[in-house]
Amino acid sequence: MIEVAPLVYIVDDDSAFREAIHSWLRSIGCQALSFGSVDEFVKHSRVATPSCLLLDVRMPGRDPFDFQRELHKSQDHIPIIFITGHGNVPMSVRAMKNGAISFLLKPFREQDLLDAIRDGIDQDCSRRQAEQDAADVHACVSLLSRREREILSYVCCGLTNREIAKELGLQEVTIKVHRANAMRKMKTRSVAELVKKIQGIDLLLAK
Missing domain, CATH: 1.10.10.10 (Winged helix-like DNA-binding domain superfamily/Winged helix DNA-binding domain)
Structure with missing residues (x-):
């Protein structure tokens, strides 16, 4: 996918699904970390590497859509791919309107997930490069x-x-x-x- 292995965070309360996606991602060269809830993910210290977030829509605890808004307000730009087995059109529109990369319904094709992950990682790489370029210019100006x-x-x-x-x-x-x-x-x-x-x-x- 890219020269440096990206990191995909999986947040889903279905342990079997998490393990399956985690194993598949590693088989195609992606680093992966999985969590059973949004709160577990929030408590984890993230590393500074190109990444994206696979986020289940329906989970106990913090509402994923509220969490998406919280990330946006805090200037945390990790690309989000929503996944769900109980989605609908309004839910999909809401997610995409708030900046999600994709909204996938379970069961989805591996290729569809791979395409969404590629888009997310590419977007995160571009953002990180732009931020580094801006920092370099500021350093020169100083x-x-x-x-x-x-x-x-x-x-x-x-x-x-x-x-x-x-x-x-x-x-x-x-x-x-x-x-x-x-x-x-x-x-x-x-x-x-x-x-x-x-x-x-x-x-x-x-x-």
Whole structure:
């Protein structure tokens, strides 16, 4: 599926189902952990690896849909695949509207579950990569001096060194030096690369 084995969490009160899915997942190269309730899952310390959650709709204890909303409010973006033997259309619509990857009715085909897991893992990988990329950009920006941030903000607006020098009342050679240092700290070699890298990042424009 992906180079690093993903981790699939199974939350279902049917022990036979949990064991069967757990065994099948491991046979196709997925790490898996299973729990008999939402509360058991919550108490477990999760690892920082691409993952998704197989969540039964009908279980004793905490309502899975309420739990889905709680995860969303807490900015926990683990992809959720709902599974149930007693589903209906309104229930499916509710789950998908709140961001579920899929809603599968038992008994389901292994391929359908595999496709849903792939979608969930891919989504989690993309999110984690985006967060890492943003963290890397923030780290680069933190190295910039106030003057370098100011100059790069003009660079991103398309101004030339001469135009920036005029705006700031500095010598063009001074702008060139600051700009070169800033581009090095940002690990970029062109304006296009710089603009793409800081897209959506407000720190650069902070004075």
